[in-house]
Amino acid sequence: MMTQTYRLAALLLLMVLPDLALAATCSCAGTPLMGALNTSTTEQGDLYFSLTSEFHEISDLVQGRKQIDDETGRERSSLSQALAFSYGLSDRWALSGLFTYIEHEREVRSSFFGSKQRTSGLGDSVLMLRYTPLYITPFSRHELSLGMGARLPIGKDDAGGLIRFSEDMQPGTGAAGAILWGQHRLAFNQAATRTLTSSIFYTRNNWENERDYAFGHQLVAGVDFIQNLNTRFSYAAGLRYQHTTSDRRLGFEVPNTGGQWLDFTPAFNYSLDNGLDINLSGRIPLDRKLDGAIQFTTSYSYALSLTYGF
Amino acid sequence: MIAGFGLRAQDLAPGFSGIDLQTGDQINLADYRGRVVYLDFWASWCLPCLVSLPAYQQLHADHQSDDWIIVAVNVDEDTRDGLDFLEGVSVTYPVIADTEGEIGIPYGIRSLPVSFLIDQQGMIVRRYRGFESGDEVEIFADIQELVNN
Numbered sequence: 001m002m003t004q005t006y007r008l009a010a011l012l013l014l015m016v017l018p019d020l021a022l023a024a025t026c027s028c029a030g031t032p033l034m035g036a037l038n039t040s041t042t043e044q045g046d047l048y049f050s051l052t053s054e055f056h057e058i059s060d061l062v063q064g065r066k067q068i069d070d071e072t073g074r075e076r077s078s079l080s081q082a083l084a085f086s087y088g089l090s091d092r093w094a095l096s097g098l099f100t101y102i103e104h105e106r107e108v109r110s111s112f113f114g115s116k117q118r119t120s121g122l123g124d125s126v127l128m129l130r131y132t133p134l135y136i137t138p139f140s141r142h143e144l145s146l147g148m149g150a151r152l153p154i155g156k157d158d159a160g161g162l163i164r165f166s167e168d169m170q171p172g173t174g175a176a177g178a179i180l181w182g183q184h185r186l187a188f189n190q191a192a193t194r195t196l197t198s199s200i201f202y203t204r205n206n207w208e209n210e211r212d213y214a215f216g217h218q219l220v221a222g223v224d225f226i227q228n229l230n231t232r233f234s235y236a237a238g239l240r241y242q243h244t245t246s247d248r249r250l251g252f253e254v255p256n257t258g259g260q261w262l263d264f265t266p267a268f269n270y271s272l273d274n275g276l277d278i279n280l281s282g283r284i285p286l287d288r289k290l291d292g293a294i295q296f297t298t299s300y301s302y303a304l305s306l307t308y309g310f
Numbered sequence: 311m312i313a314g315f316g317l318r319a320q321d322l323a324p325g326f327s328g329i330d331l332q333t334g335d336q337i338n339l340a341d342y343r344g345r346v347v348y349l350d351f352w353a354s355w356c357l358p359c360l361v362s363l364p365a366y367q368q369l370h371a372d373h374q375s376d377d378w379i380i381v382a383v384n385v386d387e388d389t390r391d392g393l394d395f396l397e398g399v400s401v402t403y404p405v406i407a408d409t410e411g412e413i414g415i416p417y418g419i420r421s422l423p424v425s426f427l428i429d430q431q432g433m434i435v436r437r438y439r440g441f442e443s444g445d446e447v448e449i450f451a452d453i454q455e456l457v458n459n
Contacts, residue, residue: 043420043439091418137420138353138385139411190387191355231357 034201034220035281035303036080037098037126039183041135041143042088047310050084054303063294065287073109076296078102080123092133096147098126100155102171121156121171128179136187136195143185151177157209167213167247174209193228197238208248216245216258224265236267240283246291256292261285279305317418319436323349323428324416328383328406331393337381337404339432346378346456347428348449351414353386354395356422362441363399369450370403377457383408385419425449429456 036052056078061070081101088094100123107116128149136143155172159165167173180202188194201220208214224238239262246258267281282302290297317323327338339347350366352359363382370380380403384392389407396405408414417426425438427449436452438445 135420137411137414138351138422139415139419189355190353193355 034181036082036084036100036305037096037128038084038086038307039096039130039145039147039181040086040307040309041132041145042086042094044088044090046086046088048084048086048307049310050082050086050305050307052080052082052084052303052305054080054082054301056080056301057299058296060285060297060299061294062288062290062297065289068294070296074296075107075109076105078104092131094130094132096126096128096130096149100124100171102155104169104171106169117165117169119156119159119165119169119171121159123155123171124173124177125152125154126150126179127152128181130181136185136192138190141187141192143183143187145181145183147179147181149179149181151179151203151205153209164211167209167211167215173205173215174211175205175207175214177203177205177207177215179203195226197224197226198222199224212250213254214248216247218245219243222265224267232271234269236265236269236281238265238267239263239286240265256290256295258292259288259290259295259297261297262287275309277305277307277309279303279307281305317416317426317434317437319434321434323347323426323432323434324413326406326413326416328408328413330404331384331389331407332396332401332405335404337406339381339428342379342381343432344430345376346430346453348378348380348425348453349417349428350380350382350423350425351385351408351417351419352382352423353384354391355386358441359395359423361443362423362445363395363401365441365443365446367399367401367403369446370401373450375457378453379403381406383413385409385411385414385422427452427456429459 036054038048038050040048058076058078061068082098084098086094086096102123103120105118108114126149128147130145130147132145134142134144153172153174153176157170157172157174159170183197183199186196199222203218205215205217220240220242222238222240224236226234226236228234242261244258246253248254263283264286265281265283267279269277269279271277284300285298288297323339325339330337352363366380382403382405384405384407386392387409389409392407423441426434427436429435435456438449
């Protein structure tokens with residue numbers, strides 16, 4: 001009986017060890033939600049569907065601004081599949097929605113122990129109502145869109161079995177969030193083949209999940225220059241700034257969460273005859289200043305997206 | 311400048327007038343009351359317009375009649391760009407310029423090409439967004455249906 005108890009204790013210890021040994025939590029430098037959200041300009045009755053596959057390599061170990069060697073040999077990645085839609089309720093109002101399926105993988109290779117953990121399941125969803133008072137037209141070079149919505153915790157947030165995995169390994173956050181969004185587009189010529197898009201996206205996470213955990217509030221601001229080379233091909237180059245406050249458990253800040261990130265965001269888009277658009281985009285870190293003693297954070301990410309308009 | 315809402319079927323077509331870029335004649339939408347009007351907005355930088363204007367000219371040449379007419383509105387910021395484009399297409403139906411959006415904004419123009427089918431009473435019957443080769447067949451069928459009503 002005693003032996004069995006020790007075995008069980010040892011088993012539990014082994015399962016929980018990776019989390020204890022890696023107290024530095026992961027900042028994914030942004031959930032994939034906003035990048036996959038379809039905010040295409042719509043007219044009444046227009047319907048767009050997008051399918052986005054986004055990969056995040058999250059293996060950089062960073063102390064403040066400084067990247068340091070990771071002696072744990074840890075590797076971490078996330079792959080998300082997102083189905084998004086955008087529907088024109090009228091010429092000025094549109095509804096955007098997003099559903100996600102998330103896979104997290106974490107592997108630790110050290111001389112003392114090694115383990116590989118995988119979680120997967122439905123992630124959070126987003127619903128957002130957008131209002132566009134200004135459009136780019138042959139007579140106007142400016143477009144302005146404003147939106148508000150919610151992040152809906154319909155996903156899985158109890159992955160891990162007996163010992164639940166840490167919050168950053170869960171496919172869903174388990175708590176709702178409020179979303180504010182704004183976007184301005186400036187056309188440099190009448191044909192709008194060169195545009196500058198500035199956007200801001202804010203998620204306020206006041207609600208805690210069942211484990212009294214609340215993710216940090218997140219502000220993402222971006223600016224993208226987009227050039228259409230012809231009717232089919234366009235490319236974009238942009239900068240993306242993100243500020244995330246620390247996560248909270250029971251109202252207290254969770255150490256080693258939150259920070260600031262600045263990324264370079266290139267993208268390429270190809271339009272097919274049948275209304276299908278193919279988009280390849282990436283995120284390359286330029287600078288980051290992370291809160292706490294040490295954090296794992298995004299090394300790079302890329303996304304492939306297919307969009308179809310009806 | 312805030313663009314107007316896009317007009318839809320059953321809306322009254324906003325009135326306008328202008329000078330025909332090629333003949334200098336005064337063009338007034340109200341003068342065409344009693345005829346079916348196919349109103350086409352285009353620009354020299356609009357690539358589908360390279361296809362649509364010759365197709366409309368062919369329709370106009372093949373089926374000329376007092377029952378219907380094509381009226382084109384060029385929205386180039388510099389009207390000379392529109393005139394250069396017309397030299398290559400030899401359009402013989404009326405084309406007027408709208409550099410400031412005086413016509414286009416009331417029609418809620420957001421992208422090009424876009425066209426409106428206007429019935430004999432001045433009501434918008436249908437709006438067409440974009441153009442692909444072959445679309446002119448369906449468009450002329452719609453025109454004929456209105457003419458025969």
